[in-house]
Amino acid sequence: LNDDSAFTWDNTNKRLVIGTGTSAAYINVFAGALSNATEFIRCSANVSNNMINSLINVSNTSAANAIEAISVGGSGATSNAGDPTIQFTISTVVTTAMGLDNSDSDKFKITPGASLPGGTVNQGLIITNDSAARVGINKDAPLHALDVSGRTMSNVFQNQSTGVTLVAGTGAGTSPTLSSSGHSNFIIIGLTTGTAPALNGDILTVTLGTAFTATCIPVLDGNDTYRANMASFYCTSLAAGSFKIKNRGTALPQNTYFNLYLNIGGY
Incomplete structure (x- = not known):
């Protein structure tokens, strides 16, 4: 040459x-x-x-x-900010684009049916560029660690086995025995009442391992009531990360064991 x-x-x-x-x-x-x-x-x-x-x-x-390496100059939400992108094409039709959306806070996106990442809004997989990254499914602005727009399905959801905090109130009597397993969606509580449980007193204050945004919605084997050992429990004082359990009508019998199962949703 x-x-x-x-x-x-x-x-x-x-x-x-x-x-x-x-x-x-x-x-x-x-x-x-x-x-x-x-x-x-x-x-x-x-x-x-x-x-x-x-x-x-x-x-x-x-x-x-x-x-x-795929790199572009410029950054930020400007008209001339380019996206570092990989396109996947079949028969001259662009089916999926993958890369950084420069005009949307440098989020990593896999966007089906688009020539650029984020070319179709709220479509595909989105990973934010925050220090604690969030993942969106068909959602460009995820608010949680995993934020899905639409239904989800899996073979099983496995809740963490620990994380709930229990504090006994006067409705549980003096020196009750407490145990729990579960985290924030499914909880099993074991309660052996102490001596002289108080009528209409709080039995338990339950603090979840992870709080919801606004409020939790606990369910005790029905809308709000669970019957066991001639007691009628219900949940009250619902907050984002806690709620209380009380007994309707009479004081709990002393030195008696109760096993409570709770399903907890929230928003």
């Missing part, structure tokens, strides 16, 4: 330069200022098997990563 202003072989550093500039890589393409969409490199073939583009680091003795 001969030296030329637009096509240069740097024999000292063993680098190829296409265009005008100082090469920072083994192959470097300089195109200057462009106003139209421009394809820089294309690999095209009519093959009957896989097409593979490899980036391989053969060293296994050091923490040297293999990195594919």
Whole structure:
């Protein structure tokens, strides 16, 4: 190869330069200022098997990563802020775009049916760029660790086994025995009353492991009442992260065991 202003072989550093500039890589393409969409490199073939583009680091003795970098200049919600993007296309129709939405706080998005991440609002997978990242499903502005717009389904939901705090009130008597398992959605409470439970006194104050945004809605085997050992329990003083359990009508019998099952929702 001969030296030329637009096509240069740097024999000292063993680098190829296409265009005008100082090469920072083994192959470097300089195109200057462009106003139209421009394809820089294309690999095209009519093959009957896989097409593979490899980036391989053969060293296994050091923490040297293999990195594919896609970068754009500019940031923020401006009309000229570009998105670093990968497009996945079948038969010349763009089906899914994946990358950072520069105009929406640099959120990472996988957007089906769009040419750019976030090209269709509230569609696909969204991961925020916050220090504690939040994930949205079909929701561009997730408010929680996982925020789903629509129904969800799974084979099973497994609640954490610990995290509830119980404080006995006068309605449980003097020196009652308490136990619990569960967290914020499903709780089993064991209560052995102490001596002389007070009539109309709070039996328990239950504090959840994780609070809801506005209020919790606990259910005791029905709308609000659970009957066990001739007692009629109900929930009251509902708050975002706590509620109280009382007994309707009479004082609880002393030195008596009760097992309470609660399903808890909220908003």
